[in-house]
Structures are given as C-alpha cells and as structure tokens.
Amino acid sequence: MITVDTVCALIAKKLGSKATDLTLGADTAFDSVGLSSLQIADIVYTIEDDAEVELDPSQAANVKTVGDLVELVETTRAAGAAA
Template identity: 40%
Template sequence: MITIDEMAGLIRQEMRGKLPKDVRIDESTRLDELGLSSLQVSEIVFTLEDEHGVEFDPAKAADAQTLGELLALGNEAVLEVS
C-alpha cells in the first residue's frame, strides 16, 4: 500500500526545498495549496507507479484535488494487482 508519508516524501523531493519544513501534509491537503504544477503531480504519479508496479487511472489522477484522493487512487491500483 502507498502511505501518506511516502507521498509526502515525494512531494518534498519534487518541490526541492520550496516547502517550509514545518508545512503539514496530510490527506486533506489540496494539491494546488502546495504549489504543485500538473507536471509535478504527474511525476509523483509516475514514480509511485514505477515503485509499486501499478497504473493509476490517468483521468482520475488528473482530476484529483487532494492528496487523499490521489492516495486512494494509488491504493485502488495496488489492490487491483494484488
């Protein structure tokens, strides 16, 4: 399963120090509040797909508004291949 901590780590890596260290990242965090571009969200999705051997539904991933929504999509994909 993909965890919120794993996703938060990828976000911090993708943002390359642009986020304050004390910013709270949880399932309710909106992707646009973090300043992530659609390209950066795609990079995070690709990384998770590679690491877990799954494929996210691309249309649903593009529509995700919060980390929780993106996390649910990823874990849905993980369960499909289990």
C-alpha cells in the same frame, strides 16, 4: 504499500526549501502547495513505478489531494489483485 507519508516525502522533495513552511498530510491539495502540473504528473508516475500499478489516466487527473492519490493507488492495486 504507498502511504500518505510516502507521497508527502515526494512532494517535499519536489518543493525543496519551500516545503519547510508547509504541513503536509492526507488533506493536502496538490495545487495548494505550489506544484506545477508537470511536478504533479511526475509524482504520480513515481508512485505508479513504486507501487507497480498503472493508474487510469482519467482517474489520476481527478486526484486533488494526497489522500485521493493514496486511495486511488490502493483501489487500483486491489482491483488488479482481484483480476
């Protein structure tokens, strides 16, 4: 299961020492913490691998916050389980 904490840990890893001054949570917007689009894409790909799901690219492009990403992964996983 992918959690907010999982995604926040990946963000902190990407940001390195810059993350020490940030409070990360479900409402954290990816663009507000200084991540590049490449770093965001890398986080999404890592989450896909960890959760063993493939996210719809158009839906993934609309993800703005940590909570949005967690919700998309869980919705995608549930849809896959129902299929």
